[in-house]
Amino acid sequence: MTQDEQKRAVAREALRFVEPDAYIGVGSGSTANFFIDELAVIKHRLRGAVASSARTAERLKSHGIWIDELNNVDELPVYIDGADEVMESGAMIKGGGGALTREKIVAAVARKFVCIVDASKLVKKLGAFPLPVEVIPMARSYVARELVLLGGHPEWRMGFTTDNGNLILDVHGLNIVDPIAMEAQISQITGVVTVGLFARRGADVILIGAPEGIRTITPTRRK
């Protein structure tokens, strides 16, 4: 099974979490794109979708799936999205595609976060993938200096602007021993909009596409 076949397989598997006549939260990235394509087959069963990025909104629209603003949606049973790295605890690094802020907002509203990944994304420790941090443009250098104090090596994602008009610093080399603590620490730096650590609100279900089939992990609830 190729990596894309693994992504497609978990995307299809994720359909069983879609609740009828309800809104569904939809993430961003190549795995989420496979999910959107699968979702199109059952679109008549949906009330609508909430998108976590402009690109996802475009793809949903291209399939004729009704999208609504999060502010108009009071109940979001499920959010389905990929990750750059995920631990069995449900803690993730996200934001490789730069959509971390909207992803974190939609995930916060959803009752259940279903993470869909190929086998290469499952890790024992987060941080080999550079941690994306969305920053207000005028705070870029200040935030970068603060991230260096935490042991990281921030790299400005040149030429990239988020859907919210901000910048991304990709932070290499962080020693993420306690993902929840580091998420809180980085979030508190003035000028940081969102850190791509999704640990306080991690995944409730992880679907992993592997050559031998799909594995489901249900992390125990965090306090």
Ligand code: 5RP
């Ligand atoms: C985008 C994300 C994606 O979920 C993450 O980058 C994984 O993407 P892919 O499914 O293409 O590997 O967080 O901001």
